[in-house]
Amino acid sequence: MDISFTPQQQAYRAQVRSWLAANLPQTWMEGGLWPAMSEGEEQAFFIDWERRLYAAGYSGIAWPKAYGGQGRDAIDDLIVNEELGAASAPESINTIGRELVAPIILSVGTEAQKRHFVPRILRMEDTWCQGFSEPNAGSDLASIKTRAERRDGRWILRGQKIWTSYAHFASHCILLARTNIDVSPYKGMSLFIVRMDTPGIEVRPIRHINGLCHFNQVFFTDVEVDEDSLIGPLGRGWNVAVEVLGFERATTRLYRQARFSEELRALAHHALRTETINDALRAEIGSIAAELSIMRCHNMRFISRMSSGAHIGEEASFLKLLWSSLHQKIARLAVELLGPELDAISPIAERFRRVYFTSRGETVYAGSSQIQRNILSERVLGLPRGERRSGR
Numbered sequence: 001m002d003i004s005f006t007p008q009q010q011a012y013r014a015q016v017r018s019w020l021a022a023n024l025p026q027t028w029m030e031g032g033l034w035p036a037m038s039e040g041e042e043q044a045f046f047i048d049w050e051r052r053l054y055a056a057g058y059s060g061i062a063w064p065k066a067y068g069g070q071g072r073d074a075i076d077d078l079i080v081n082e083e084l085g086a087a088s089a090p091e092s093i094n095t096i097g098r099e100l101v102a103p104i105i106l107s108v109g110t111e112a113q114k115r116h117f118v119p120r121i122l123r124m125e126d127t128w129c130q131g132f133s134e135p136n137a138g139s140d141l142a143s144i145k146t147r148a149e150r151r152d153g154r155w156i157l158r159g160q161k162i163w164t165s166y167a168h169f170a171s172h173c174i175l176l177a178r179t180n181i182d183v184s185p186y187k188g189m190s191l192f193i194v195r196m197d198t199p200g201i202e203v204r205p206i207r208h209i210n211g212l213c214h215f216n217q218v219f220f221t222d223v224e225v226d227e228d229s230l231i232g233p234l235g236r237g238w239n240v241a242v243e244v245l246g247f248e249r250a251t252t253r254l255y256r257q258a259r260f261s262e263e264l265r266a267l268a269h270h271a272l273r274t275e276t277i278n279d280a281l282r283a284e285i286g287s288i289a290a291e292l293s294i295m296r297c298h299n300m301r302f303i304s305r306m307s308s309g310a311h312i313g314e315e316a317s318f319l320k321l322l323w324s325s326l327h328q329k330i331a332r333l334a335v336e337l338l339g340p341e342l343d344a345i346s347p348i349a350e351r352f353r354r355v356y357f358t359s360r361g362e363t364v365y366a367g368s369s370q371i372q373r374n375i376l377s378e379r380v381l382g383l384p385r386g387e388r389r390s391g392r
């Protein structure tokens with residue numbers, strides 16, 4: 001087993017690194033926008049950045065050229081992500097489009113869907129949100145109540161979604177709905193493509209503790225969509241949704257590991273500069289660094305698995321548990337190290353305030369830590385199934 005990078009891959013890494021060094025926007029400092037911008041200005045900034053990345057050939061790395069991708073392989077994709085993370089480059093605001101929707105369309109979509117949607121995602125012409133969770137169906141996703149009924153060759157959607165990230169500006173949604181209530185939920189769900197400007201959709205933003213808006217409630221009242229809006233086969237929505245969740249847990253934001261390492265480095269430098277380092281903090285920094293290298297090994301393992309055409313599978317929960325708890329450790333370290341300075345108006349304070357607040361939700365979205373532990377214990381380790389609140 002040789003997990004080192006070839007000379008060609010190292011040359012590609014050097015090329016990406018120098019492009020980033022020359023092209024990161026001036027207003028991007030310490031992994032954040034400085035000075036801070038309004039929400040609308042931020043949105044425009046991120047869309048422009050993603051378009052520039054695409055124009056330079058650094059997005060859709062492993063996707064086929066026929067659908068607008070670069071036609072390279074998953075290892076080059078990892079390399080680009082590691083460089084984006086190490087440069088703490090701007091994050092994607094179309095992560096759902098790029099990292100969930102395009103991959104699932106490439107996996108189970110029709111040829112027409114691949115040709116239409118994938119290039120539009122890369123060019124940032126469409127932005128996406130993910131309509132899975134409902135008020136009483138988060139961890140227990142099979143309990144969703146949103147219905148889709150067929151009428152005169154169209155689907156009529158009714159129901160409510162919640163915690164829908166980016167729905168306040170997304171142009172499209174992947175929506176999980178019940179298409180048959182006479183069979184088990186696992187056989188009676190389907191996944192739909194819904195345009196967010198369709199009549200009957202109402203988006204109500206939910207403000208976060210830090211005042212920003214990231215997720216929303218979304219109401220669907222007699223929303224009509226075409227028959228060809230299904231992603232994957234009718235009634236197979238559960239399997240398709242599980243595949244989407246596998247991407248979300250294992251291969252979204254592949255730059256995370258490098259970005260977290262950069263955050264750790266920034267904190268360690270700050271501690272040295274301000275002479276706040278002590279033995280306990282030194283030990284914590286060392287322990288986080290060790291876990292970050294485990295995370296990198298897991299990233300490589302999944303990339304190697306995907307390169308050989310295998311499905312991600314339940315072991316995605318290992319990575320999900322790891323990245324979400326690690327980011328909270330980094331956030332706690334930032335609080336210890338920066339202390340009152342975390343309230344200051346400075347790039348480093350702005351950066352780690354964001355890390356702190358963002359990391360709170362990371363052990364919840366894409367499936368909570370408890371659910372990841374259930375999956376690992378039952379489906380990977382084969383332990384007996386625990387009790388379920390819903391009794392299923």
Ligand SMILES: Cc1cc2nc3c(=O)[nH]c(=O)nc-3n(C[C@H](O)[C@H](O)[C@H](O)COP(=O)(O)OP(=O)(O)OC[C@H]3O[C@@H](n4cnc5c(N)ncnc54)[C@H](O)[C@@H]3O)c2cc1C
Pocket residue numbers: 129130131132133134135136137138139140162163164165166215361362364365366367368369370371374387388389
């Ligand atoms: C920042 C953020 C962004 C999100 N974005 C989206 C999005 O874009 N689209 C979307 O569809 N959803 C999104 N979500 C929703 C997210 O997927 C759900 O919050 C998550 O699945 C948990 O569901 P819930 O909130 O209904 O909590 P519940 O399922 O009610 O869980 C409450 C608590 O009980 C625990 N619990 C539940 N069942 C079990 C069990 N069987 N065993 C042990 N413990 C259990 C959970 O771990 C949790 O601690 C987002 C959430 C957050 C925080």
